Amino acid sequence: MNRREFTRLTSLAALILPRQKDWGLITDVNQLHPNAVKKQCIAAFKRFEQVWNFNDFWKRGNTFDACLVFADALHKKWPADKDVIAVLKSIDSMLEENYRYFKSFDAGKMWADDFGWWGLMAINARKHLLRSGNEVLADKYTKLSIELCWQQEKEHAYDFSDTAKPVPHGCRNGDADGQDKGVKNTVTNVLFFLLSCRIYRLLSTEKQTGNEQYLEMAYHQWLWFDSWFKLTGYDYLQQLGNDAVLVMERPTAFFDGSDYKNTTHPTWEKGWLWTGDQGMLMAALTELLNIKNDIAAWIMRNHADTGFNSAVFENSINHYIKSLAKGVNLGLIGNTDNIIREAPFKANFGPEFGNDYLAGRGILMRYMGQLGNKAGGVNFKKCITATAAAIWHTRDVVTNQFSPEFTSNESDELYAQQYRKLTGLGDPCHEMADTGNE
Numbered sequence: 001m002n003r004r005e006f007t008r009l010t011s012l013a014a015l016i017l018p019r020q021k022d023w024g025l026i027t028d029v030n031q032l033h034p035n036a037v038k039k040q041c042i043a044a045f046k047r048f049e050q051v052w053n054f055n056d057f058w059k060r061g062n063t064f065d066a067c068l069v070f071a072d073a074l075h076k077k078w079p080a081d082k083d084v085i086a087v088l089k090s091i092d093s094m095l096e097e098n099y100r101y102f103k104s105f106d107a108g109k110m111w112a113d114d115f116g117w118w119g120l121m122a123i124n125a126r127k128h129l130l131r132s133g134n135e136v137l138a139d140k141y142t143k144l145s146i147e148l149c150w151q152q153e154k155e156h157a158y159d160f161s162d163t164a165k166p167v168p169h170g171c172r173n174g175d176a177d178g179q180d181k182g183v184k185n186t187v188t189n190v191l192f193f194l195l196s197c198r199i200y201r202l203l204s205t206e207k208q209t210g211n212e213q214y215l216e217m218a219y220h221q222w223l224w225f226d227s228w229f230k231l232t233g234y235d236y237l238q239q240l241g242n243d244a245v246l247v248m249e250r251p252t253a254f255f256d257g258s259d260y261k262n263t264t265h266p267t268w269e270k271g272w273l274w275t276g277d278q279g280m281l282m283a284a285l286t287e288l289l290n291i292k293n294d295i296a297a298w299i300m301r302n303h304a305d306t307g308f309n310s311a312v313f314e315n316s317i318n319h320y321i322k323s324l325a326k327g328v329n330l331g332l333i334g335n336t337d338n339i340i341r342e343a344p345f346k347a348n349f350g351p352e353f354g355n356d357y358l359a360g361r362g363i364l365m366r367y368m369g370q371l372g373n374k375a376g377g378v379n380f381k382k383c384i385t386a387t388a389a390a391i392w393h394t395r396d397v398v399t400n401q402f403s404p405e406f407t408s409n410e411s412d413e414l415y416a417q418q419y420r421k422l423t424g425l426g427d428p429c430h431e432m433a434d435t436g437n438e
Contacts, residue, residue: 034077040392041074042083047400049090053097057105058114062359064098065121066366067091068128073369075131092132095125099140107148108177112157115176116191119149123198146199152176153192154217159184164259166231167251170224173265183262185250186277190284193221197287204294212298219295219304222288225281226316237323238273240422244326247281248273249347266353271425272345276360278328279367282375285321289314318376325376328364329383331422334415338386339407340364344416344426358404361387 048067054060071091078084102118122145129138156178157171164170164184171189174182182188196218203211228236228251236252237245249272253260262268288295296310334341340361342348348357365387368380387406394406413428420426 038074038078038081038083041070042087043400044402045070045087045090047402049094050399051401052094057110058117058356059359060098060101061114061117061121062363064094065117065124066362067094068121068124069366069370071128072124088128088132091128092134095129095137095141098125099137099144102144102148107152108175110152110176112153112171112173112176112182113188113191115149115152116188116195119145119153119195120191120198122149123195123202126202142202145195150192150195150199150214153188153195157188157192158217165257166234166253166260167224167227169220171221180265182265183250184260186247186281187249187274189221189224190277190280193218193225194280194284194287196221197284197291200291200294201287204291215291215294215298216304218288218291219298221284229320238271238327238331238423240327240330242326242330243323244330245320245323246273246327246331246343247277247324249277267347269345269347271423272347273343274348274357274360275328275332275340275342276357276363278324278332279364282321282324282371283367285317285324286371286375289317289321292317322376322378325378325380329378329380331419332364333383334407334411335418336414337390337407337411338383339390339411340383340387341407341412341415341419344412344419344428346427355404 045067048063052060052064052067068091071088074084074087107115122141125141126138126145129135129141153171156176157173159169159172162168170184171192172182173185173188174180196214200211200214200218203209203214228234234251234253236248238248239245250268251260252263252268292310292314296308296313299305299308332341332343333339342357342360348354348360365384368375368384374380390406391402394403395401396403416426416428
């Protein structure tokens with residue numbers, strides 16, 4: 001089965017609409033009137049309104065987070081427009097139903113990273129609900145983010161021991177009950193990293209107390225990533241040249257006594273990386289910059305890190321952001337069409353969790369949009385414009401349902417060749433395992 005057929009059969013096509021500081025990134029406003037842009041946005045939301053209420057825990061949290069940042073952009077662009085106001089009111093009722101949906105699950109059966117998706121969405125839900133005047137539900141979502149999602153990750157996923165080699169601590173992606181410990185992969189750790197930063201910023205902005213534990217965890221997650229990045233010989237950061245890097249799907253270290261040898265949960269392959277991780281890591285590092293002074297003050301008060309140097313800390317964060325941005329630009333964008341691609345690894349397309357990993361490009365675009373069209377000095381306007389246009393133009397024009405695939409086999413193979421020439425890794429884009437779904 002080729003990749004296009006696989007994704008057609010197994011993917012849940014999600015709304016992929018990033019928040020943009022420049023709406024020209026979605027369609028070139030010099031070529032399309034703003035009212036036409038608004039019409040397209042409303043049409044896309046109406047389709048989402050028909051399909052959002054599906055039963056898939058992590059995807060439901062992730063896609064609704066995309067919906068909320070999209071709605072925030074709509075409100076900023078057209079705050080008094082009646083159609084936009086109708087969208088915002090519809091989202092209010094959706095959030096009521098989403099809260100009931102979350103509460104219907106046994107938290108102990110969920111994977112640890114599931115709580116990261118919902119925790120981030122809940123913070124955006126609070127912002128939306130406060131704007132609409134629903135303080136009661138806004139507070140419920142705040143508790144969901146902090147007392148359920150963040151607390152679940154801290155208690156059941158975070159490794160408090162100092163024994164893991166070669167890097168201690170970090171988060172496992174197993175179930176919350178602890179029956180399956182899982183692995184310490186990138187997505188679980190970056191979600192907890194980003195969530196800790198955003199909870200701290202939320203509580204600080206609202207002048208709430210008791211928020212230092214989130215600052216502390218954000219710093220601990222920074223140390224976990226920074227420790228791995230500094231280690232030579234493990235290639236957790238894929239070097240692409242010219243100070244450009246991409247972060248791998250998980251850190252691995254194959255030696256006796258290593259705690260990072262597991263190649264399952266899900267099945268790993270050498271060099272495998274995911275677009276979604278790149279966007280979230282750039283976002284988490286950017287959030288860390290926003291609270292760098294608070295971290296420095298906390299470390300001084302608590303004597304938490306005797307070797308801490310605030311200038312080195314800030315320079316390291318900026319260096320990683322710039323290097324990741326260069327890596328995305330060099331390694332995940334097709335040279336022939338400027339469209340954002342998923343790295344050509346079988347693991348990204350199936351059969352195991354392929355329909356999950358296909359959401360990565362939308363996640364990357366969403367966080368690119370939140371960072372602005374320049375991240376780390378790299379201008380992503382052209383690639384976001386090209387990708388958004390490809391997504392829109394390959395939709396079902398009757399239903400406005402987006403397709404999980406929006407490129408041609410020919411251009412995909414050119415990109416796969418481009419990636420293999422750059423890294424020496426990757427699979428041909430058409431080689432997919434048969435899932436038995438014909």
